[in-house]
Amino acid sequence: DVKVTQSSRYLVKRTGEKVFLECVQDMDHENMFWYRQDPGLGLRLIYFSYDVKMKEKGDIPEGYSVSREKKERFSLILESASTNQTSMYLCASKARGDYEQYFGPGTRLTVT
Amino acid sequence: AQKITQTQPGMFVQEKEAVTLDCTYDTSDQSYGLFWYKQPSSGEMIFLIYQGSYDEQNATEGRYSLNFQKARKSANLVISASQLGDSAMYFCAMRELEGGFQKLVFGTGTRLLVSP
8 A cells, every 4th residue: 555654743833933844655656746735725736746856846836845855755845934834734646657646644734 | 717616615415315526627638637535534635536538438436436527527526325434525636737747736625524
């Protein structure tokens, strides 16, 4: 079974802090994704990576950056957290050429 | 413009009844795909069913079927014989190619509540 894990289920941070959200997948997938989920807006793509050290902006990249130093790990970085980044963050991965994305359990981030 | 539209914020159904969750999409691509995902209160997105634009038969997976009407650009999810465990958020998504990369675009979701 594909397993995608995220470092925290719940996280509370203060405004201005640097925040790291980690995602690890164990299926050797080339592609990895970060989404944020907000009520009434569905899931929106922040960044994705199609291979190690490669990254592409999604639909809402402002205020975020990413890092993919190893194939299995994709990190989302909030350089200076703000209250409007309070949200649910979901990581996903898929194999190149496949359609289905496999999701992690999500991290609910609160910025106070 | 919304690429994926789910017009039902919430739906109620009684156990053992069938329910249809609506999804319409907008694309000019010839090759695309539609997904349905389930998100229980635990938060994890669970893949349910997939329909490719060139698939002539409607996709089915157990109690889930996708009513694909290409001309109307709709891809409704039908859940037969609802169970209490079907209570969750349901998201419709479309696979699209942008800049050479496959991406998923999601709708806003429908919350389904199954009552005994």
